[in-house]
Amino acid sequence: MKIKSFLATLLVAISSIVAFSSCNNDKEETEYYFFKLTAAITDPGDMSQSEIDLVDQALDLLETTYNGNVFNQAMTVETAKSVLDKMADELKSKSGTSGQPVTVTLRLTSSSTGDLVETVTILPR
Numbered sequence: 001m002k003i004k005s006f007l008a009t010l011l012v013a014i015s016s017i018v019a020f021s022s023c024n025n026d027k028e029e030t031e032y033y034f035f036k037l038t039a040a041i042t043d044p045g046d047m048s049q050s051e052i053d054l055v056d057q058a059l060d061l062l063e064t065t066y067n068g069n070v071f072n073q074a075m076t077v078e079t080a081k082s083v084l085d086k087m088a089d090e091l092k093s094k095s096g097t098s099g100q101p102v103t104v105t106l107r108l109t110s111s112s113t114g115d116l117v118e119t120v121t122i123l124p125r
Helices: 003-021 049-070 077-094
Strands: 036-043 102-110 114-122
Touching (some): 036 049, 077 114
Antiparallel strands (some): 036 102
């Protein structure tokens, strides 16, 4: 897997989704919730332990950035779903592996609404 490319993609995804999530166009929904992001490799494919550690660090950065900047703002469930879908699409379209597919699970959790989960499989290029 091209780890540097994967890490760069995560950082691009962070910045684009941070901008996207700050826009809330749905004025009719009035119920807002706080969501916490968790991201983890659920199937590392053929990555070495050092590659897994690097990706885990990038996913930790993703969590820290989102939980510090985006998810400290209340959002509607619909907005949270849109953010999660956008994040998954960014990872799918801009990442690639040099070996077997790698699976990453993104989860938004709110104590009021439960979990929103998106599983992303990053395919070889």
